[in-house]
Amino acid sequence: MSAVGAAMLDIKDLTGGYGRVQILNGANLSVQRGQIVALLGGNGTGKSTLLKAASGLIRPWGGSITFAGTRIDAMRPDAIVRAGLVQVTQGKETFPGMTVEENLLLGAYVVKDRARRNAALERVYDYFPILRDKRHQPSGGLSGGQLQMVCIGRGLMSSPSMIMLDEPSAALAPQIVMGIFQTIHRIARDGMTVLMVEQNVRMALLLASYGYVIKDGMIHIEGPSEHLINDDNVRLSYLGGTVANREAKL
C-alpha cells in the first residue's frame, strides 16, 4: 500500500451485524491521513454497516477500530465525533423542521466556542455557496442535491480530521453528482481525510487514490484506484462494459 502518512483509521477483523444477522465477517481496512479512500460493493455487502460500526451507531461484535491511535470501537457516537471522526449517512436526512443554518449549527454541537462555530459555518458556505442563500429556509423544502450539501456541511461543522460519506451520489442527477464530487475533492485537498462508500464505482475511483471492494462482509479486492479501475474483476462486477477514459471524466 502506498502509505502517505500515519494510518488515520485502522479497522481489523471487524465482525458485526444487526440482531442475530451477521453482516461483517472480518473486514480489514485502513485509511491513511490525507487520503481519499473508496469503499465499493453491491447492495447488502456490508458497506454501510462498516461505516456505522466506525461511527459508533452499531457496536461491533469483534475486531478492532482504531482512529488516530485510539481504540474507538466501544465509544459512543458523540464521543467519536468529538475525537474527530464524522459520518454522513446515506439518505440525505436533515432535521426538516429547522432552517438550513440550524441544521448546520447542530453539526458543530461539540464546538462550544461561538466564534469557532461561525468560522466553521463560513467555511461550509464557502464550499456550498447555495446554502448561504438558503440559510434561513427550512431544510424540508430543499432539493435532493441541496439536502446532500446540508448533510455533508453538517458533517464538516465540527471540523473533524476525517469524514466518512455514505453514498454521496445516491439518487442525484449526474450534474449534481459532479458538483458534489468536485467539492469532496476540494475538501480533501484542504486537508480532510475521506472514506467514501459508493455505488457509483467509476466516479469514486476517479476521485479516490485507493479503493476497497467489499463482498459478503469481507474485503474482497483492494488496491490503488488506477489498478482497480483496470482490474478485470472490478470491471466485470461493477463497472460493466468498457472503462471510460479517466482524464475525460474529471
Add this chain to the structure above:
Amino acid sequence: MLDYFVDPIIIGVSIGMVYGLVALGISLIYSGLDIVHFAHGEIYMFGAFIGLTLFQKLALPYVPTLLLAIVLTGLLGMFIERVFYRRLTSGGGGYTVAGMAMVVSGFGMSILLQNIAFLIWGPKALPFPVPHGMPIEIGDLALPMSYVWIIGTALVLMTALHLVLKKTMIGLAMRAVAYNKDIAYLSGINVPLMISLTFGVACALGAAAGVLIGPINYVQVQMGIGILVKAFAAAVVGGFGSLPGAVLGGVLVGVVESLGAGFISGTYKDVYAFVLLIIVLMVRPAGILGVSIKMKA
C-alpha cells in the same frame, strides 16, 4: 350579557393552561422519547405535594416554592426515566422501540407513585392556601388572583420553553434528538443526556401545573387521574406531539368545559371535554395542529 361569558371563559382559559402544561409534558415525552407516558398525572400530583410541603414546612414564598417544586420534580422525573423506563425503550438498540412493556410500565409507575404519595402525605385532600391577595376588579368582574397567577406563570413557562427550543443549542439538540436519534448522535449530540433533559423538562412542566392548581383545588393523591385524561384529550385535540397544539388543546378543553358547566350543567363537567375530543377526532383526526415534524416549537 357579555359578562356572563367573560367570567367562565377566563376561568376556562386558566384551567386550560393547567391542562396545557400537563399536555405539553406528554407531547414532549412522546416526541422526544416515543413514549406515551401514562404516569404523567402522578408527576403533576407529586409536583403539587412537593410544592405544598415546601410552602408549609419550609414556609417558602410562592415563587420560590414554584421554582423549587419544578426543579425537584424534574429531577424525580429524570430519575424515573433513567432507572425504570430507559431499559425498556433501549431494547431495540435505540430509544425508539417502546412497545407494550413501556405502556404497562407507565401504568405501573402511576400506581406506584400514588401509593408512595399516600404513604408520605396520607389520604386526605389537603388545602394549599396561598395568600395571593384581593381579586382584580375589571369592570363588574372580580377575577381571583389565583387565575391571574396561573395564566401568567403558564405563559412565562411556555414562552421560556419555546425560546429554549428555538434559540439555544441545547434546545436545537433536544429537537434533533426528537427527530432522528442516529443523526443527532452523528452530529456529536449526547443523545442519552438530551433524553434525560427532555423527560425532566416535561415533568417540570407537570409540577408547575400541580403547584398552580393547588390554591384552587385541593391537593390529593388521586388528583393525577383526572388531569391525565383531560391532558390527553387536550393533546389529541391539539394534535398529538405538537407543542403549540398541546397548549391550544388545553385551552379549548378548559373553555369548553367551563362554558358547558356554566350554561348547560355542572354535573356533566367532565363530559364536555370528551364531546369536544370526539368532534375533533371526527372532523380532523390528526388534531387541530396535527404534525408531521416532531417537537416543532
